[in-house]
Amino acid sequence: MEALLRWLGVQPRPFRALLRTFVALDLRGQFYGLATGAKAGELVSPLYWVVGQMLTVSLLLTALMQGRVEAWFYAFASLSATAVMVFSAVVVEFQEAAFDPKDITVVGHRPVSSRTWSLARGLNLSLYVALIGVAMTLFPTGMGLGLRDTEVRWLWLFPWANAVVAVGTAALALTVYASGSVAGPGENLKKVAAWVQILAIMALFYGGQLMLRDGSGGIGLVPLHLDPWVSYVPTLPLGHAVADGALRPLFLGTSVSTLLTVVAWAALRRAWERVSRVRSTDREVRVSAPPRAGTLSRPLVARLLGGRRPAAVHALVRTVLARDSELRARLVTVLAMPAAAAVLGPLTAQYAPPSQQSTTSVLPLATVALLASTLPTAMHALKASRDHRAAWRLAEVWGPSGRSGARTALLSWLYWPFVLAHAGLCAWWWSAPVEAALHGLVGLALLDFVSRLAAHSLWVRPILSVPPVRGGTLGGALGVVAGVGALASVLGGLWFAVAPWPLATAGFAALLAVAGQFVDREIR
């Protein structure tokens, strides 16, 4: 091994040390570290967070297709899902595995060659790709064997094709990422990848609800009506190869992904050589000025929120939302599901007014209920964000008024615009502005109640100010996220029940508003 490394021009000992360090850093990364309370010297396995996500996606996909499609399409869809998840995970979740700007001040002035650093970073990344690849392989391999037209060779052909796709996609993502890294750590690419994730979730949601609601077996017909552009997707020939037992495309795919891996390493090396000389963090970063005391809006916000303290927190959260790209990426992903419902519902003619109480009138209501159920997750993400210094300040201004400011900031900058835009969409789609206005009103009341409940449940004490206990933060947050989310869904059901009667619906909104005030006063 040592001889091979030396032959590659890599310094063995620094390489091993860097690889060990990178893995430890990733395992103790902010969300994983907070979730598990990982301490220095410990190597826990917090990756279940991401790996669990991949397993869920894979399970959902295989369950949707099981017994409904032929083996080639089954393989094609599973391999495509692997490609999408690996690409977005590399850029969104593990961008630091590809390039951490901190490397420059820690490693840049040490006698470490660019080959050594880039191989360590590349291998570090490949560990995650392997984990994701395995997570995306288990269900399709096992359950795929039960398809009508698969044989025993599926057991090794599918994992092989999946490995080819995972490695090739990761190498491609890394090449794109490393090529743009001189201009900064790929902020735009992160946004693109976040949108890829959103689209994947939308597609899954669409597929899921189609399957649940469509008794005609529509998904089984999808392979028969593929658009022509699909034939250019590289996972299609691989899917056919897996189903037919054709080895040539698999060998070709293996060669291409190996070549891509070499190119990715070269791109990473080159990026390191350039960036370690032109320090990206030395660029002048221009940011818009945060809202400050004395501006016109500040006294107004203070008056609306009932004091300067919540107004200050409101401004702080606004700054965090504007500048913490990591937080934004996570919030966008959280909001993807209701956004998908709002977009796909009208497109699939399943967006009738709730007053009709038909099977096609569930989605407009479900959109708002889904939105409300994301509030605890969004608040948890805000609270656990440690990327921006303003997030640390949040810990210092905790207490009831601080929570109120943070809650209203999240609502006013993300959730209220969503509900209002959704009401506008409904007014246009239904041609019934009054019903849409009532729909919006109930939506605001629901958000108000759920947000108060979530804020108080999540922020009983300033979690950022105390070291997280193993499992404590995640356990507590998970309970609240699940509990409040479930309550939001139940409230959505009640709303559906009273929807045919406008007065009862208005009464439901009033009841929610009163309940919100009650929660605020009692828990405070």
Next chain:
Amino acid sequence: MNPAIEVRGLTHRYGDKTAVDAVDFAVPWGSIVGYLGPNGSGKTTTMKAIAGLLHPTEGQIRLDGHDPYVDGMRARRILGFVPDDGGLYELLSPREHLALVSDLHELDPRQASTRQDELVDAFEMGAFLDRRIDTLSKGQRQRVALACGLLHDPRILVLDEPLTGLDVNAVREVRHRLRALAEAGGAVLYSSHILDVVERLCDRAVILAEGRVVADAPTAELARDKSLEAAFHALTRMDEAMANALAEAPHTRIGREK
């Protein structure tokens, strides 16, 4: 014999803004040179350029005759650099970080272990050696950063505000180590705003203002009339009378020459 650090015509621009402008100075072997200037005068930019972390727009840098951008490995082997932000992976413990530095410099494990123990004792790091760096106080982090900068026993040491957050004992220890390094024939470039320490510790001082060298002189000469602080104030605010008086001193270069 090459000087330990040689900077010639160093200029660096961030877009339209010129951070350092035609800076010249040298740090001879066996000396400690203070690198002083008001906030934003270009000290950190110069130090990063010397450490090979920032390619200058113009000019040359040599570390014992080696260009850090051409012969980087050799230059980096003899260099110890402590950046202003510490340059630490905050999710590691100090023990893990020291082990990482030891491996990156490929130090002999036994010697590195002895040296590590010595630095842990000297900087009183034993109590927090296994805690994550992001849970340490500012002063504790600075001790870790200094230990990581000194672990490989560098011949050239570049320190960007190394005393920030340190207590009196740690400051004494740093002063003692820097003096010992210089007496052993090494060289130190030292940036700080604590001018009385600079006055007692440094053989020479290079003072920057608005990216240009306004003084390069023995500290004793700069502090001759009043104190280094008074000289610093006069030079960076361009008090003409005092600057002229200082310019008459031997071995002294005063003025914002271009």
